[in-house]
Amino acid sequence: xxxxxxxxxxxxxxxxxxxKGHIAVVDAKGQLLYYAGDPNAVxxxxxxxxxxxxIPVVETGAADHYEFSDAxxxxxxxxxxxENMHTDRxxxxxxxxxxxxxxxxxxxxxxRWQDTYKELILAGKDVTPLYNNCSGKHSGMLxxxxxxxxxxxxxxxxxxxxxxxxxxxxxxxxxxxKEEIEIGIDGCGVPVHGLPLERLAYGYARMAQPDGLPETxxxxxxxxxxxxxxxxxxxGGTERFCTDFMRVGQGRFIGKAGAEGxxxxxxxxTGIGIAIKIxxxxxxxxxxxxxxxxxxxxxxxxxxxxxxxKYYRPKLRNAxxxxxxxxxxxxxxxxxxALKN
Numbered sequence: 077x078x079x080x081x082x083x084x085x086x087x088x089x090x091x092x093x094x095x096k097g098h099i100a101v102v103d104a105k106g107q108l109l110y111y112a113g114d115p116n117a118v119x120x121x122x123x124x125x126x127x128x129x130x131i132p133v134v135e136t137g138a139a140d141h142y143e144f145s146d147a148x149x150x151x152x153x154x155x156x157x158x159e160n161m162h163t164d165r166x167x168x169x170x171x172x173x174x175x176x177x178x179x180x181x182x183x184x185x186x187x188r189w190q191d192t193y194k195e196l197i198l199a200g201k202d203v204t205p206l207y208n209n210c211s212g213k214h215s216g217m218l219x220x221x222x223x224x225x226x227x228x229x230x231x232x233x234x235x236x237x238x239x240x241x242x243x244x245x246x247x248x249x250x251x252x253x254k255e256e257i258e259i260g261i262d263g264c265g266v267p268v269h270g271l272p273l274e275r276l277a278y279g280y281a282r283m284a285q286p287d288g289l290p291e292t293x294x295x296x297x298x299x300x301x302x303x304x305x306x307x308x309x310x311x312g313g314t315e316r317f318c319t320d321f322m323r324v325g326q327g328r329f330i331g332k333a334g335a336e337g338x339x340x341x342x343x344x345x346t347g348i349g350i351a352i353k354i355x356x357x358x359x360x361x362x363x364x365x366x367x368x369x370x371x372x373x374x375x376x377x378x379x380x381x382x383x384x385x386k387y388y389r390p391k392l393r394n395a396x397x398x399x400x401x402x403x404x405x406x407x408x409x410x411x412x413x414a415l416k417n
Contacts, residue, residue, distance in 0.1 A: 079096040079114065079355045080097070081096050081406060082095055082096060082112065082361060082368075082405065083365055083404065083405050083407075084403070084406045085392070086401045086403075087392065087400060088400070088401065095337075095358055095361035095365075096113070096355045097112075097352065097355045097361070098115065098117045098119075098352070099111055099112040099115070099273075099351070099409065100350070101349070101350050101369065101373065102281050102351075103281055103347055103349075104282060104287065104348075108277075109348070109411075110409040110411060110412060115272070115273050116272045117272065117273050118270055119271075119276070121338060122262065122335040122336060122338050123155045123209075123332065124276065124333065124338045124351070125276075125279075125334070126153040126213050126332060127153045127300055127301070127330060128242075128279055129152075129153075129216075129242050129245070130153050130300050131242075131293070132238070132241040133152055133219070133220050135241075135293070136223060136241070138216075139299070141223050142169065145307075147306075148165065148169050149300060150303040150307040151212030151307075151310040153300065153311055153332065154212040154312065155209040155312065156188075156310065156312060156313050157187065157188045157189035157209070157312065157313030158193075158313075159187075159189045159191075159192055159313050159314060161313075162212070162310065163192075163206045163207060163211075166206055166212055166215050169216075170219070173219040173222045173223070174222070177204055177206040177211070179218055179228060180205035180206065180214050180215070181231070182211055182265060183208060186203055186207070188209060208264060209264075213266075214264065217231050217232070217239075220238055221238050226238065234267045242267075243257065243267070246271075248293075249283070250279040256271075257271050277350055280330075280340045280342040280351065281348060281349030283297055283342045284330065284343050284346075284348065284349060285346075285347030301330050305322050305327045305328075305344075311332065312333075317333065317363045317384075317387050318331050320387070321366075324380050324383045324384055325376075327344070328344055329344065330344070333362065336353075337353060337357045337358055337359050338351075339352045341366060350366070350370075352366055360403060361403065364387065364388055364389065364404065364405040365407075367381065369409065389403065389404060390402060390403045
């Protein structure tokens, strides 16, 4: 099945370009409810997998042993801005386990939050792995390895116990055979998982409503989702959709972006999981598409849409900061039974 148009980009009175993609909406029993494009498209989940990747941090006892707070566990699920609140949190987590940021193997990039980057430049300081948006996830992996008395130097290798536990959790949460999960290398150097979009949506449905899973798994999931909605500022940061979406959701939703136009949502009230992939990888279309799905499913109120309008109908601006166009979601979800026709 081919992709379908999801979001139009306007300039003046014309549609200048469009973003195509795929959407899958699945319930906690694994039933595909709605779709657009190809819900079986195999994609790399990228950072949208982080909440599931955090499960072993809790299940091994590492989170309890190192006294992780909600904010600590939340940043394990993060693609953060690199603001001071994020880097201070990572330093604290590592120090409790007797480690420093030099142990992080996520590589470096400039902080997403420009004020932090300016501060580093003015202070003559180097950009370290601490500012990598994945440093929270890597810290969770490191403290788990430390707690389990496993090697720290190569915690990012696929055959390391840390990554094998994660692979097992991904397979179990999505009910997708471990041997069929496509493995690539993510931007931060750890294994990244490829699987059908509807299986990813199912993973989020089970994160939202883990009934029927073993008690230890249910407990770990509830700790993670509570952490994300309690400390959403750690998942993204200032002026980030993940953070603002979860705040506006007031504890009902977890949401996590992934690179190359991926976005996933779990509705803790209904147990619905949503997975979206923008085919060309442009993240700017993922947020309007996400909001439109939530609107069509009547999971958000008009007031919530208004509070998130800058993500639902993002404005395009020129170099004089004038509004010259916008992104507009333009699709209709199909009921899953239509797949059988």
